[in-house]
Structures are given as C-alpha cells and as structure tokens.
Amino acid sequence: MRGGRFLLTSGLTAIAPTLWGSVYLVSEDWMPPDRPLLASTVRTLPAGLILLALTRQLPKGQWIWRALVLGALNIAAFNFLLFVAAERLPGGVAAMIMTVQPMIVLVLSVLFFKDRIRPPHLAACLLAVVGVALVVLKGRVALDGLGVAASLGASVCLAFGITLTKRWGRPAGVGLLSATGWQLAAGGLVSLPFMLGVEGLPGSVSGKNIAGFLYLILFGAVVSYALWFRGISMLPASAVSFLALCSPIVATVLGFVFRGETLSVPQLFGIAVILGAVLLMQPRPGRTPAPRPPIGPAADLRREPTANRAE
Template structure:
C-alpha cells in the first residue's frame, strides 16, 4: 500500500514548476542574449530579481546568516549562473539541458555526504529509471558537442547539488523566499562587479533581448528558485533530485516545439519514462507493521508478575 499526502504533492508540484522553468533557460539564453558577454548576461539575470525581492521581504541577514548567504550566493547564483550562460552559448539547448540527467544521483550523493540522508532504494530506482529516460531522449542526437560547454554543464551540475545540500543544512527557519533573495543579491553583486572590470559596458539589447532578460530574471530565476528551495525545505533531497529531471524534459521539448529540433519516437518514449519516474518518486511505502513491537508486548505480558504468579499457583 502506498501513502500519498496532498501536502507532499503540493510541494512536489511547486518544485516541478521550478524545474520546468529552469529547463527554458538554455534556449532563451542561447537565442536572445549575446554570446560574448557571459558575465553581464548572468548579472542581468540575478541582480534585478534579487533587488526586487529584497524590496518585498525587507529583511537583511544577521549573525551567521551573512557568511552563509555569501557562500550560498556564490555557489547557487554567482558561479552557477556564469556556467549556465557558458553552457547555453556553447551547446544546443537540448544537449545542455540533458547533461543535467545525473542530477538525482549527484544530489543524493551530496545529501548523503553533507546531510547524512540515506536515500531509499525506491528513490534510487526512480532516479536510475529517470536517467534512462533522459538517455533515450538525447541518445539519437547527432549534433556536435563542444567539450568546453560539456565541462561547464558538468560544473553547474556539481554546484547545483552542492548548493542544494548546503541550503538544506543551513536552514535556520528563514523562509525559502528570504534565502532566495539574499543569494540572488550576493551572486548578482559579485557578477556585476566582475563584469564591469572584465567586460566593460553592458551589452546593447533589442526589444526581444529585454523581454528575454525580464523572463529569465523574474520567472526562470526569482520564481523558479523560490520553488526549488521550497522543495528542499519540505521534501527529501533525493525526491527533489528526481523532480529535477523535468528540467531536462522541458529543455528538450522547448527545443523541439519552439526551436524546430527533430523529435523521434524513442525520444517520446524517453519523455514518458521520465514522467513516470517523477510520479513514482513521490510515492513512499506505508510504514511496515510493527511486528517486533507487538511481539515484545506479548512477551512482556506473558512475563508479567501477575501471570507468573498464576502459573505458579496452578503448578
């Protein structure tokens, strides 16, 4: 028998929305933003979202939160956004997204190392099943792969998994929106300062470019990270890892439906497998019957003083 709670499904659905929004980042960045200014492109994605959210929450870190916000902002936003931008410009959107297929295992690994979370065999099975589905999606691709882009994609996978585990470790009761805001501000400032010295003036964008930046800032960053960190706050890390596979599916589907990339029957099958793994990851076995506890109670009853005295009288 399987237990499914409405609250668990709510947080799973919210996390799934964030993952889908992340999947659109590669195509939007590759299509509308300049390839030669990755620092500015990353800064324009992070800093405006952080400043707007800061006006909403009106709260700054205090005590240990300062150091943690700087570390998390660097890992989750600053360095991460830069690698996303590089991967998006050097790789086709479907390939860049698909390299995140190992995220369930990477997240489970860092959750084990940092948090001491033991991943249930069922979740590992769903993770492997989801990765298999992703391999079906991208297995027929014949596009040339840039090795530097692959290195950037692998690096952002490591940063995402490490940052997610640290975020859960340092959760001190502040809301997911609060931590998202602080990290965006820290990462955005870092990128902004480095961009000024390394790339000079910000890029000149047309109307479509400004719309793309607005979408990346407020939907694929502010909203998506709020969903992502909310998932880590309320769900096991391994479960969120499986949900992150929707990032890959979204990236491929956007490339197919909007970018006119080919989509084969095998890729359709792979998409179906990934969706099944995501749904399966939200199911957890019912608690086993407490046989040992029951046996202990029976043994305790049989060895009670009253019963022992009665047996002595019968003898």
C-alpha cells in the same frame, strides 16, 4: 506534511525547472548573443534586490557568509558553468552530464542527513540517464574537455547548493522571500565583477532584449527560485534534485512547439522514462517517516515540516 500535500508540493516545486527550461529559449532568442555572464547577472541581481526591497530583511551574523556561499553555489557558479557548458557542448551532451547531479545529492544525503541509498534510488538514477539520453542525444556528438568539466562543475555546485540549503534552512523569523532574495542578490553580486571584467556592458539593447531581461528576472529568478527553495525546505533533497530533470523535457517540448523541431517516438518514450524517475523519487502519501531532529548547525533553526527521505 500530510500525505495529500506531497503531490501538490512536488508539483509546485517542479514549476521552477519548468521555467528554467523556458529560459534557454528566451536567452537564445531575446537576449544579446554570446553574453552568458550578462544573462546570469541580469537574471539574478535585480531579482534579489527586488525581493530585498519588498521584505526589508538583510542577513546577519553567520548568515552573511552563508548567503554568500549559497548564492555562489546555487546562483553564480552554477549559472556561469552551465552557460559555459552550453556554449562548448551540444545541449544533449550537457544535459546528459547533468544527470549526475541527483546521484551526487544522494551521496550527500547519506553524509549530511544519514539517509540510506535504497533500490528505488538506484532505479531512478538508471531511468534518468536512459530517459535523458533518449530525449537529447542524436547521432554522433563531439566532446570538449572544458565543456565537460564545466557541466560536471555545474552539477557539483547545484548538488551542494541543494544539500546546504536543506541543511541550513533559514533563521527564525525570516520568510521564504527574504531568504530567496539573499541568495539571488549574493549570486548576482558574485557574478557582477566577472561580467563587467570579461564581457562588459552591451553597446545597445533592443525592446526585445528588455522583454527578455524582464522575463528572466520575474519568471526565471523571482518566481522560480522562490518555489525551488520552498520545495527544498519541504521535500527530501533527493526528491528535489530529480525534479530538476524536468528542465530538459520542457526545453525539448518548447523547441518542438516554437521552432518546429522534430519530436520522435524515442524522445517521447524518453520523456515518459524521465517522468517515471522523477515520480519514483517523490515522497509517497501514507509512508512519511517520523521527522528527525535537526543535525549539527541546523539544530537552532526553525524548520518547516519535512519528509527526510523518499522511499
């Protein structure tokens, strides 16, 4: 990837967590209340089926179980645990705990890609923690053990999902939309029996609910995950993981715009600090290392050009 394309690739990838930040507002205002599994399943399964119908490519061989693993990590388990954490913890606490996700990805990058943890990586982690704390934490907060465990679990799922998606790539001849559809459909299928068994179907849905469903399917899943997985294929895993921190920024700004929530000077400073951490982790034009050959199981896959580490 040429130096001039780094900023564009990072910017397009950042659209995904930007849309995810809006999903919180839509879920709270337009979706049936207290049905996190319904929101997760309706968001992902129809989106996956739409992409499969458009591309007409199904996984074969080892990619059947790989799609299930990635769908469970990136979609089903992550979304379910995130909704549990959101219900049992103040949003600020959940967002703070989720900042461990980029740190986990850094460690996994050492194990899977032989990357090195450098001083800029450590500085970015510190800036991320400080920035998110300034944006989302207000006064005293109560901790719930199950909520903390769910938030940590969501962080682990997303970290492993990013890393394995990067490592496995996608099969030769399979396009981005097909691979995205596999993961969304697999994640939705994993969530479906839990949704039916635990929550069941709502007794009725309103026009507002339908509008919420459509937004979650089209923007919260199809568009966002296609851009997200594209970014994973073209950027270092650590760079993508830090882009996820854009989500709490967007959620905070949307709360200010649409709900009249206050946006203090410390919060504005925190947003600037988070953006600094994100930018610090993005690849720099003109300093792209020579690409390394694929490692292990990924050696037989056709990969898009990648920058394998952020310096």
